[in-house]
Structures are given as C-alpha cells and as structure tokens.
Amino acid sequence: MEYLKSERKQILYSILLGLAGGLVGIALFGLSGYMISLSFFDPPFFVIILIIAVIKLFGMMKGAFRYIERLLSHEATFKLIGRLRLNYFKSTISSEQNTHSVKFIQKLNQYFEQVENYYIRIIYPYIVAVLISLLLMVLAVYAGLGFAAMTAIIALILLFAIPKLFEGRMSGTLESRDQTDDALYARLYHYIHDYTNLWVTGKKESEKEKIAPGIRRIRENENRMATNESLMQFMAQGVQLSAIIMIIVMLYEQTPLWVPMIMLIALSYFDLAMPVMNPASQYRTVKAAVSELELDIAHTSIPDMPSEVSAIEVDHLDFRYPNASLDVLKDVSLTVKEGEKHVIIGSSGSGKTTLIDRIIDGDKAVTLYDESGRTVPGASIAQASVMPQQLDFYNASVMDNITMFGHIERNRTAVESDLELLEMAHYTPDTMIEFTGRLSGGEQKRLQFIRMLAENKSWWIMDEPTARLDDRLKQKIWDHILSRPTLIVSTHDLSRLESFDHIHYMEQGRIIESGTYEQLMQRHGPVYQAVQRFRDFL
C-alpha cells in the first residue's frame, strides 16, 4: 500500500464514489420496493411520481459515479504499476539474477497481473463493500436491534468468514498449481530438447506419456479452484436464502410495508457483496506476489561511467555454478592489455563461455585497470563491447534495438548500410521486432554485431561470433572483428587463428596451452593438433 502515496487523492475519491454508487444502487431497489407497497394504499399521486423521478435520478447518478470511480481507480492503479515496473527494473538491473528463463518471465508477468487484480478487484471493491455494510447496519437499527444484529452477522459471514474459510484452501491450490507448472515446465523442456534422442531410442511415446500427468494435474487443480469458487457462491446464496426468510419472519408483524423494500435492498446488497468474496479469499496469495515486486530499492544505484580500461587481468580464477559439485573453471589466469588480440579455443564444455561470462559479468579474480594502472572500481565492463552467448533484443524497432533506445549515437544511414553489409537488408531501421523469439540465431549474432559497430568501443569481447553463419558472412565478420584494436574472442572457427596475437587452449576448465601462433605451431601441442584437424575439413 505504500506505493499508493502519491495517488492518495484519486484513491480516496474512487472509494467515496464507489460507496456513493453502491448506496444509491441499493436505495434504488429499496425505493422501488417501497413504492409498490405504498402505491396500494392510495398515496398522493405526486409522491409516487416523485419516488419514480428519484429512482431514475439515482440510477443515473449510480452510473455516473461508477464511471468516474472506474476512471480514477484505473488511473491510480496504472500509475502505480508503472512505478512498480520502473523500480523493479532498476533493482533487477544491477542484481546477479539470471532473468533469461521463460519460466521466470512468465512468473513475473503473473505477479504484475496479480498486482493489477490486487488493487482493482480486491482492495477497492472490498473497502467499498465493507463501508456499505457498515452503513446498512446503522440503517437497520430502524427496523429493530435484532434486525441490525442480523445484518451485521450476514456482512461478517459474507465479507469475512467465507473468504477466510476458503483462504487456506485457495492458497494451497494456487501453490500446488505453481509446483505443477514448474514440474511440467521442466518435463516439457527436457522433452523438447531431447526429442531426437527419445525418438530414435523409441522412448518418445513413453516420455510423452510422462508429460500427461502434469497436464492432468493442471486440469484437476483448475477444477478444484472452480469448485471452491462455486462453493463460496453457493454458501453465500445459502446465507441469502436465510436472509430472505428472516426478513419476512422478523418484519411482517410490525412493518409489513417495509418487507418488499428491505427484500429488494437485501437482494441488491448480495449482488454487490458476493463478487468480492472470491478475490478476498485469494488475498494471501496475491499479497505475497505483491510483496515480491515491492522490492527495496534504497541501495541500488547505477554506476557512473568508469574511466577507460587499459588492461584486464584474470588471476587464478576458480568457478563453480551454484548447486554444482564441480568447478567449471580451475585456476585460470590471463592478462589482456589494450591493443592485444586474444583468442580462446577448446572443445564445447571446456569452459570458454564461462570464462568469457566471468570477464563480462565480473568476478573477484577479474580485475580491470585504467591507463594509470589503477583498478577500475566495480565490475563494470561498460567500456567494452560484448557479445555473450545469450543475446538480448527487445520488442521495439530495429533502430531502438541497435542504439539501445537512443543511448548509442548512430544515424539511420549507418544502420541501413550495416544491415546491407550483413545481408539483412530485409530489415530496415524502422522494422518492429515484435517477437524476439522469432529472430534466428544467425540474425541475433548479426544484429548484436551491428550494435557493437555502433558502439564503436576499442575493446571487443565475444563468444562464438561466427557460429550459425555461412562461410561468406563468417569471413566478412572476421575482417571487421580483426580490424579492432583489442579483442578477447572465444571460437570454434579456427579459420583466422593466425591473425590473433595470443592463442589460449582450454580443456576441462583449464588453460592448458597459450602462446603466439608461430610458437604453438612449432610446439605441436593441442593447438597444433586442433589446427591440423580443422584443415582436414572437407
């Protein structure tokens, strides 16, 4: 709720309007009920006309109140969500969290939808329903204290007891739904990625059958949710029925004329209160989601532009992924000075990508030096252009993607000619990238390459820059890469090995051989063998 501070006025007004609208709605029904009772006892004609006029006026007012209330509450909520998003982004940007999984993004999306629900469907209507209940209780005193007590009990049951009764079940169901989703996600991921092998070994069908229980559990879970929701409604209708009977029994003797009026009031009160129950029963879960997003952003800050980097030193780097039992990098040391071109080769799984990632993302064992030999504080690599394995693009125009929304200065013509150069002329700077998942691996590499050209920084750090490209493009890209002053490149493609100043060969997380091309060719070690093997390609 803290985030609502600046929208306080809007919220106050929308609650007041919601209250007024609700009351007017109830009065509307009450009046029409009273009208019929009254009419049969020959009241002055103008009274009836007056009542009808008031009913209509009330109706219009109710509509208008509701209209303004919705505008105010939506605006407040959207502003709030906008700010929440901004804060969330600010605090995530400097965190270590891996945000690349579909599952994570899907969950985040869900959280934001829940926040919207939290305010628009839970908080406002609930507050309004509670206030109306209170007012009705006060009014009910006119019909006797016993009647007022009954009103209070009904309100308590509807707004508190029933939601509370279902809260535990609901959050249990939602939680198990979450777990089911996670498990199914893992299974599906495995099935998709291991498909060829499963097909060949004839295990496709049995593996596919293992997916079915997860899908079935989702259905069962949804069914449980629906049953709970319907049960809540059913119970509320039970309460409604007893209210109807009680109204008749309690009031027919003293105030028979009121019965139709109160009856219609009761029916419309239930119409207003019952929709609140279901969201209210999910309060606990949604509240958890909301607090997930309302992160503390007090001590997250954006680093200032660091000074020029003149050297990067990797000093006895060991690295192991969280939860893994083995080091992926073992005692890796490497120094790269401005103006040097380094290439890292080795088989898949040897640790090349991890090493590049450590240099880019920062590590205790990785130090950046500026021109005067001082350590550049922080782990920022913002002075280098990088091409990590995982590339990022956004649902925006090609131009925005290349220039990072205008951060990098680059004119359209330059971008156009870069696209042309890399045989991507089917894209223009204005082309919207609507779904980043549709970009092929090769397209991503090329767009990232254009981004790096636009950045025009002296350090280039790249992981597999020529993978998934055809030979002509490979050579074109190598020409551009090798014209850069300072390089750290990991690659499988040994076609331009001789153009690098330093070659490092990795195996099982270690650099097992380093040197210049000439040295290594003479030494006949692993690099020499790799080159022979590469030349042997047909």
Add this chain to the structure above:
Amino acid sequence: MKLNMPKKYIILYSALSALGVLAFILFGHHLSLLLNDIVIEGEAPRVNGLVWVALFFFLYALLSFVYRVIGARVANERIEHLTHRVVSKIDDQTRKHSESMLNAIFVHLEKYRPFEKVFIPTVIQTTVKITIIITAMFFIHRNAALIMIFTAPFVPLYYILVGLRTKDESEAQASQFDELGMLFLNLIRGKNTVQYTGAERTVIARLKHYNEQYVRETMHILKYAFQSTLMLEFITILGIGLIALEVGLQIIIFEGITFYAAFFTLLLAPEFYNALKVLGIEFHNGKLSQGNLERIEEWLENEEEDDDYRNFNSSKAVELDGVSIGHGENVLLENVDLALPETGFTAITGPSGIGKSTFIRMLLGLHRPGNGTVALSDAGIGYISDEVYFSDTTIYEYVSDGEYAEAAVIELLEKLGLMDSLSNLDKGIHAPIVNHNIPLSGGEIVRLKMARVLIRRPKIILMDEPTEFLDATTEEMIMAYLAELKLESAIIAVVHRRKLLKIADHHYTFSDRQIVLQKGGS
C-alpha cells in the same frame, strides 16, 4: 463471435441455464405471492409459502453451483485436450523455437482458458435468461414485456452505432498493454545487455516515458470503454425506470395490476437488464481471449507425423527407391535409389546446406520423403548426433538410460578409454551432470555420446561426425573402435574430415540432387 464448442455442450449448457432461470422465476412467483399476503392482506406468511420460496431458491442456487462447476470442468477438460494437441506438435525441430512453444503452453493457453470457462457459459446462460424472462413477463405483466422488447435492441444498436469504435479502441488498448508489458519483460530479460552497453539511464528514462505515455493513452481509450459501459448502464436504468413508472401508473391510475404482478415484475426487470449488460461486456472479453487462441493455432497448423513411413523388411541396411526429399519448394534429393549393405562404414560428404542432415533425419523417420520408399533392415537405429543435450542426470544414467547394468556400462566406458578420467570424479560414473555442466573434455563428451548409442549394439548406426576437437590419441581410439564395429553393423556417417575416410568402405557425395558413389570406395 463463434462459440467453437461441440453441440452437446451447448445443449447441456442451455438446458441447465433454462432450469436455473425457471427455478428463479418460480422463486420469484412464490415470494411475490407471500409478500402479497403480508403487505396487502396483512396476514402472517403461510408456512408452505415459505417452504416453496426456500425450495426454489435453493434449487436456483444449486443449479448455479452445478452450472459453474460443469462449465469449468468441461472447459478445463477441453483445455487439457488442447494442451495435448499442442504438445503432440513437438518434433525434432521444436528445440529451435522452444521458447515460443513453452509460451504457447504456459501463457497463451492460460489466457485462452477464461474464454471456455467463463465466456461461453455466460453467453449461453444470459441468452437463455433473456429469452425466458421475456416469455415469463408476457404472463406476469404484458406491458413490462413489451417495454423489455422495445428497449433491449438499444443495447446491440448502441454497439453498432458507438460501441464498435470503442471495441476497436479497447482492442488496441489491450494489444498496447501487451506491448508495453512485453517491452518491460523484454528489458528485465535483457537487462544484461542494458548493463553491458551502459544504457541504464537511457533505458530507465525510456521506460518511464513509455509508462506515462501508456497511462495517458490507456486512460483516453478506457474513457471510451467505460463510456460504453456507462451507456449500457443508462439503457438498463432507463429500462428498469420505464418499467417501474409503468407499474406505478398501473397501480394508482389504472388499478390494473395486482401487488403480486408488480413486485414480481420489479424483481425480474433488473435480472433481465443485467443479463443484457453482461452480454455486452463479455463480448469484449471474449474477443481478447480469442487473440490468444490464434497464437496457439499457429502451432496446431504444423503437420504431425504419426505413422512411420519407413519399413523394416529390407535385406539391406538401407534401401531407397525413387526417394525425393526437400523443404517445401526447395528440393534436396530427387528420385534417388540407394542400397547400403548390412555391414561396413559408409561415409557421406558434401557442402553444407545440400541436404546431408535432412537425409539422416529421413533415415531416422523424422522427415517424410516427398516420393519413394525407405526400407531399413532393422528398427533399432543408433544415432550419434553432433549436438549435446544433457538433462539433469548422472553419467551412468545417461549411458544406460535405465536399461543396462552398471557392469555393462563400465565395460563399454573402459573400452572407449573413459574410465580413467571418470573414476577420478567424486562419485565416479554416478557423478551428476547439473545445468549442462559436464566435468569432461570435448573428446570425452564425444565418446560418452557414442557409449550411449553403442551400448545398445544397434545394427544400423547413423552418425553426424562431431566437429569437436579431439586429440590424436582419442581420435585413433575412436577410429579403431568404429573399424571393429563396422564388421557387425552398418555405420552411415556424415563426414567432415578426410581422416575418417580411411576407414570408409563406401564414400558417397551429395551433388546435383543425387547421391553419387565416389571413386576409391568399393
């Protein structure tokens, strides 16, 4: 909007809705009678009157409960079925778009669910309700029925005149909302690049600007959307008010109505108009959900291979007869005949993109040829791909796939020269592979992949030569092993390097949509 639902469900829904509305009308009937006694006759309520009121209201509540539960169950079952249909479209190419597939299942299907769960039952229920109430009103108070018939068309009329624009606008809003949401999620997902390029401030400013612009534009559009709801409400109020006015006038001036009919009318009128309103609002929601169905249907259009086009009665390892393969217009092989013997090493070479991988996929049963027959000697094929995928598993489980004893696995790994380095690991062959991190060298991974296939002793082995770096010793070892293996099995390998040709008994090249036997092979 089409309700794409089988007829039986539409009939079931209609019947249940009709019963529910009837129960409510009978409840109203008895309640009105009861109140008539109290207000007009000044009598105490009769007990059996109360019982009828309670009974029919209970029936009404029960039927609503049943309707909701059945509606949800039918919907969930249909969604489950739809999920299975999407999952059955997964094939060996899906991993290239795995994200979009996972999105279809975890996001789009979930967003479509309300269409089946809420929209369809609500539309049927309200339609039935409107019809029955109007019919009933003719018997209760004809003038009110006429007012209903007269005012009801204003709702669709309003939608035609004003609402259509609103509808378009609100759809635009929904898609814009999606877009902004997507950009935000994109930025979260791609925060690394923002950081690497040092673009934090620019991006934050842009996000902020987008947010503000978004609130402004959304509120502008929402105004239309809410206005249309407001208009619906006005029509509703106008209708209810007209009915109340008519009832009031009837009572006082014409004295042509009983209390029973008056109260009953005022009880049913709001039900009628609310149903109309709900119909109008749901129409909009339904449209939005359907957009998600389209995204799912994109997957369903993919063709699904359910029967194996290969037969396994050949006396040759592989026998192709008039086979053509290609991708759409792009023909890779045309009218090819080929027979490969039951033992021996067959090497296949050719430039990239010429169809070698598609050829292998065809032999595996993953790419149906346009013409011709594919016959193999055995269904148990071993396939050593040039890709690596390790799920969270152990080395033993990876190789044995739960089918071979530890001794057999160790024997084979020994033969492939892997046991030395494996026994150095913490848990030996039971060392876990987590997050795709394998404590092995490239050459060892290649051998591990081979072990997984070779332990099954398949009669036909298909192989995409691994492009991994192998040291000379490993390479010799693998070649020696393959040379031994080819005496018993047919090995068909896509070969990238000359060295492997040394152990080849036959060498074929892809050229000009044909598979040509090279000289030098026998």
